[in-house]
Amino acid sequence: MEAHADAGGSRAGARALTVGAVLGAIAAGVAVGMLMAPESGAHTRRRLRRGLARVVTRKSRLDDIGDLGRRASRRIRDRWDDLSEGIEEHRRHRAESELVERLESRLTALEEQVEEGLEEAGRDEEPEERGGFGRGLGVAAGALLTWFLTSEQAAPARERAREVAERARHRASDEWERFRTKRNGARGESTQAGAATE
16 A cells, blocks of 8 residues: 555656646746847737737638639639530531531422422423433432431431431331230130130
Protein backbone atom coordinates (compact mmCIF):
# COMPACT_ATOMS: atom_id res chain seq x y z
CA MET A 1 0.00 0.00 0.00
CA GLU A 2 2.86 2.33 0.76
CA ALA A 3 4.34 1.54 -2.62
CA HIS A 4 1.15 2.83 -4.24
CA ALA A 5 1.23 5.98 -2.15
CA ASP A 6 4.85 6.62 -3.15
CA ALA A 7 4.01 6.02 -6.82
CA GLY A 8 1.01 8.36 -6.63
CA GLY A 9 3.11 10.99 -4.90
CA SER A 10 5.86 10.84 -7.49
CA ARG A 11 3.29 11.24 -10.26
CA ALA A 12 1.78 14.27 -8.53
CA GLY A 13 5.25 15.70 -8.09
CA ALA A 14 6.04 15.19 -11.76
CA ARG A 15 2.80 16.92 -12.73
CA ALA A 16 3.49 19.82 -10.42
CA LEU A 17 6.97 20.15 -11.87
CA THR A 18 5.56 20.17 -15.43
CA VAL A 19 2.91 22.75 -14.57
CA GLY A 20 5.51 24.85 -12.83
CA ALA A 21 7.80 24.70 -15.88
CA VAL A 22 4.97 25.78 -18.18
CA LEU A 23 3.98 28.67 -15.91
CA GLY A 24 7.61 29.71 -15.61
CA ALA A 25 8.00 29.71 -19.40
CA ILE A 26 4.87 31.82 -19.78
CA ALA A 27 6.08 34.30 -17.17
CA ALA A 28 9.48 34.52 -18.85
CA GLY A 29 7.83 35.11 -22.24
CA VAL A 30 5.65 37.88 -20.84
CA ALA A 31 8.65 39.52 -19.14
CA VAL A 32 10.75 39.41 -22.30
CA GLY A 33 7.81 40.71 -24.35
CA MET A 34 7.30 43.66 -21.99
CA LEU A 35 10.96 44.54 -22.03
CA MET A 36 11.24 44.22 -25.83
CA ALA A 37 7.87 45.75 -26.79
CA PRO A 38 8.35 49.13 -28.51
CA GLU A 39 4.94 50.41 -27.38
CA SER A 40 2.66 50.17 -24.38
CA GLY A 41 0.52 47.06 -23.86
CA ALA A 42 -2.77 48.89 -24.54
CA HIS A 43 -1.45 50.28 -27.78
CA THR A 44 -0.04 46.90 -28.85
CA ARG A 45 -3.33 45.14 -28.03
CA ARG A 46 -5.22 47.76 -30.05
CA ARG A 47 -2.89 47.21 -33.04
CA LEU A 48 -3.31 43.44 -32.74
CA ARG A 49 -7.13 43.76 -32.63
CA ARG A 50 -7.12 46.02 -35.70
CA GLY A 51 -4.79 43.67 -37.56
CA LEU A 52 -6.97 40.68 -36.65
CA ALA A 53 -10.11 42.58 -37.76
CA ARG A 54 -8.45 43.35 -41.14
CA VAL A 55 -7.50 39.70 -41.57
CA VAL A 56 -11.06 38.59 -40.77
CA THR A 57 -12.50 41.22 -43.16
CA ARG A 58 -10.13 40.18 -45.96
CA LYS A 59 -10.95 36.52 -45.43
CA SER A 60 -14.67 37.35 -45.53
CA ARG A 61 -14.16 39.31 -48.76
CA LEU A 62 -12.17 36.44 -50.27
CA ASP A 63 -14.95 34.01 -49.30
CA ASP A 64 -17.51 36.34 -50.93
CA ILE A 65 -15.38 36.61 -54.07
CA GLY A 66 -15.01 32.81 -54.13
CA ASP A 67 -18.79 32.39 -53.85
CA LEU A 68 -19.35 34.93 -56.63
CA GLY A 69 -16.79 33.13 -58.78
CA ARG A 70 -18.45 29.75 -58.24
CA ARG A 71 -21.90 31.17 -59.03
CA ALA A 72 -20.59 32.94 -62.13
CA SER A 73 -18.86 29.76 -63.24
CA ARG A 74 -22.11 27.78 -62.87
CA ARG A 75 -24.04 30.42 -64.82
CA ILE A 76 -21.43 30.47 -67.57
CA ARG A 77 -21.47 26.65 -67.80
CA ASP A 78 -25.28 26.62 -67.94
CA ARG A 79 -25.37 29.30 -70.63
CA TRP A 80 -22.61 27.54 -72.59
CA ASP A 81 -24.62 24.30 -72.48
CA ASP A 82 -27.75 26.16 -73.63
CA LEU A 83 -25.80 27.82 -76.43
CA SER A 84 -24.24 24.51 -77.52
CA GLU A 85 -27.65 22.81 -77.57
CA GLY A 86 -29.10 25.73 -79.54
CA ILE A 87 -26.29 25.60 -82.09
CA GLU A 88 -26.68 21.83 -82.49
CA GLU A 89 -30.45 22.20 -82.89
CA HIS A 90 -29.92 24.93 -85.49
CA ARG A 91 -27.49 22.71 -87.43
CA ARG A 92 -29.94 19.79 -87.39
CA HIS A 93 -32.79 22.05 -88.47
CA ARG A 94 -30.71 23.61 -91.25
CA ALA A 95 -29.61 20.17 -92.52
CA GLU A 96 -33.21 18.94 -92.46
CA SER A 97 -34.39 22.09 -94.25
CA GLU A 98 -31.74 21.67 -96.93
CA LEU A 99 -32.69 18.01 -97.36
CA VAL A 100 -36.38 18.90 -97.68
CA GLU A 101 -35.57 21.63 -100.21
CA ARG A 102 -33.49 19.22 -102.32
CA LEU A 103 -36.17 16.54 -102.17
CA GLU A 104 -38.85 19.06 -103.11
CA SER A 105 -36.80 20.29 -106.07
CA ARG A 106 -36.18 16.73 -107.23
CA LEU A 107 -39.86 15.88 -106.87
CA THR A 108 -40.77 19.01 -108.80
CA ALA A 109 -38.34 17.99 -111.56
CA LEU A 110 -39.87 14.49 -111.62
CA GLU A 111 -43.39 15.94 -111.76
CA GLU A 112 -42.35 18.13 -114.68
CA GLN A 113 -40.85 15.10 -116.43
CA VAL A 114 -44.05 13.14 -115.83
CA GLU A 115 -46.19 16.01 -117.14
CA GLU A 116 -43.97 16.35 -120.21
CA GLY A 117 -44.17 12.61 -120.73
CA LEU A 118 -47.95 12.65 -120.42
CA GLU A 119 -48.18 15.54 -122.86
CA GLU A 120 -45.96 13.69 -125.32
CA ALA A 121 -47.94 10.50 -124.79
CA GLY A 122 -51.14 12.44 -125.48
CA ARG A 123 -49.71 13.84 -128.72
CA ASP A 124 -48.17 10.65 -129.94
CA GLU A 125 -50.19 7.55 -129.33
CA GLU A 126 -47.42 5.33 -130.61
CA PRO A 127 -46.35 2.56 -128.22
CA GLU A 128 -42.65 3.32 -128.70
CA GLU A 129 -43.05 6.84 -127.26
CA ARG A 130 -44.86 5.58 -124.18
CA GLY A 131 -42.00 3.17 -123.59
CA GLY A 132 -39.59 6.12 -123.68
CA PHE A 133 -41.62 7.89 -121.02
CA GLY A 134 -41.59 4.77 -118.84
CA ARG A 135 -37.83 4.49 -119.26
CA GLY A 136 -37.38 8.17 -118.33
CA LEU A 137 -39.54 7.74 -115.27
CA GLY A 138 -37.60 4.59 -114.34
CA VAL A 139 -34.26 6.39 -114.71
CA ALA A 140 -35.50 9.28 -112.55
CA ALA A 141 -36.79 6.88 -109.89
CA GLY A 142 -33.47 5.00 -110.03
CA ALA A 143 -31.51 8.23 -109.59
CA LEU A 144 -33.65 9.21 -106.62
CA LEU A 145 -33.24 5.74 -105.09
CA THR A 146 -29.47 5.85 -105.63
CA TRP A 147 -29.27 9.20 -103.89
CA PHE A 148 -31.40 7.88 -101.02
CA LEU A 149 -29.18 4.82 -100.58
CA THR A 150 -25.84 6.64 -100.79
CA SER A 151 -26.31 10.18 -99.47
CA GLU A 152 -25.04 11.07 -95.99
CA GLN A 153 -27.96 13.43 -95.58
CA ALA A 154 -30.45 10.62 -96.11
CA ALA A 155 -28.71 8.46 -93.46
CA PRO A 156 -31.34 9.12 -90.75
CA ALA A 157 -34.13 8.19 -93.16
CA ARG A 158 -32.24 5.06 -94.25
CA GLU A 159 -31.75 4.04 -90.63
CA ARG A 160 -35.44 4.52 -89.95
CA ALA A 161 -36.29 2.46 -93.06
CA ARG A 162 -33.95 -0.30 -91.84
CA GLU A 163 -35.63 -0.32 -88.44
CA VAL A 164 -39.09 -0.53 -90.01
CA ALA A 165 -37.95 -3.32 -92.36
CA GLU A 166 -36.40 -5.24 -89.46
CA ARG A 167 -39.61 -4.96 -87.44
CA ALA A 168 -41.63 -6.08 -90.47
CA ARG A 169 -39.28 -9.05 -90.97
CA HIS A 170 -39.64 -10.08 -87.31
CA ARG A 171 -43.38 -9.70 -87.47
CA ALA A 172 -43.60 -11.77 -90.67
CA SER A 173 -41.42 -14.47 -89.08
CA ASP A 174 -43.64 -14.52 -85.99
CA GLU A 175 -46.80 -14.71 -88.11
CA TRP A 176 -45.31 -17.54 -90.18
CA GLU A 177 -44.40 -19.49 -87.04
CA ARG A 178 -47.92 -19.01 -85.64
CA PHE A 179 -49.43 -20.16 -88.95
CA ARG A 180 -47.21 -23.26 -89.05
CA THR A 181 -47.95 -24.07 -85.42
CA LYS A 182 -51.66 -23.66 -86.00
CA ARG A 183 -51.56 -25.70 -89.22
CA ASN A 184 -49.51 -28.48 -87.60
CA GLY A 185 -51.85 -28.44 -84.60
CA ALA A 186 -54.86 -28.79 -86.89
CA ARG A 187 -53.21 -31.69 -88.73
CA GLY A 188 -52.37 -33.37 -85.45
CA GLU A 189 -55.98 -33.08 -84.28
CA SER A 190 -57.37 -34.43 -87.56
CA THR A 191 -54.84 -37.29 -87.45
CA GLN A 192 -55.79 -38.07 -83.86
CA ALA A 193 -59.49 -37.87 -84.72
CA GLY A 194 -58.96 -40.24 -87.68
CA ALA A 195 -57.04 -42.68 -85.48
CA ALA A 196 -59.75 -42.55 -82.83
CA THR A 197 -62.51 -43.42 -85.35
CA GLU A 198 -60.63 -46.44 -86.65
